Amino acid sequence: MTGxxxxxxxxxxxxxxxxxxxxxxxxLIARLLEAVRLAPSACNKQPWRLAVxxxxxxxxxxxxxxxxxxxxxxxxxxxxxxxxxxxxxxTVTHRLAPLISGIDYPALDLGIxxxxxxxxxxxxxxxxxxxxxxxxxxxxxIVDWPRSIQPVSLISVGxxxxxxxxxxxxxxxxxxxxxxxxxx
Ligand SMILES: Cc1cc2nc3c(=O)[nH]c(=O)nc-3n(C[C@H](O)[C@H](O)[C@H](O)COP(=O)(O)O)c2cc1C
Numbered sequence: 001m002t003g004x005x006x007x008x009x010x011x012x013x014x015x016x017x018x019x020x021x022x023x024x025x026x027x028l029i030a031r032l033l034e035a036v037r038l039a040p041s042a043c044n045k046q047p048w049r050l051a052v053x054x055x056x057x058x059x060x061x062x063x064x065x066x067x068x069x070x071x072x073x074x075x076x077x078x079x080x081x082x083x084x085x086x087x088x089x090x091t092v093t094h095r096l097a098p099l100i101s102g103i104d105y106p107a108l109d110l111g112i113x114x115x116x117x118x119x120x121x122x123x124x125x126x127x128x129x130x131x132x133x134x135x136x137x138x139x140x141x142i143v144d145w146p147r148s149i150q151p152v153s154l155i156s157v158g159x160x161x162x163x164x165x166x167x168x169x170x171x172x173x174x175x176x177x178x179x180x181x182x183x184x
Contacts, residue, residue, distance in 0.1 A: 016127025127160030
């Protein structure tokens, strides 16, 4: 794989909000999970916890009870798989270290792990969308996690019914957010 291959994969990814009803084979879900498993994390604590929800009644409950007001529910209901991402905080790395540095390491870890999943899904031709506008307590109840696991996001997964070309979101120029580098 070349650097260009990776950049074209990154360009292919978009937040997919329309899915075909076809199911996603378990072998492909397993590859998404392997991409998460290989993610880096602070002190290698691997604090992510995932719940793969393909059962229709559980998905409907996540849409009806697990989202905050203002979210468009129909497209989320149409996703054949919803993956809940949660964090299990450890005492030293996740509670004490942030008191010293001020950095939320598990939030970083979960972002990296989730994006590994998303990019692996893109490489398999699957569409995904991060869904952060959730009610964590409701999500926890629906996926049957203990209180020690804090839900942080859902990610919808399925076969896209829209193309990345039909969905282009803007990005700020480098000059807005990087210093020490002048783009030619
Ligand atoms: C942490 C996070 C939370 C997000 N939450 C939502 C959400 O609740 N609902 C939604 O429709 N999109 C959500 N998105 C998708 C963003 O709106 C989307 O990534 C952004 O507009 C850029 O578009 P693109 O992903 O198609 O490039 C979220 C993305 C991230 C990374």
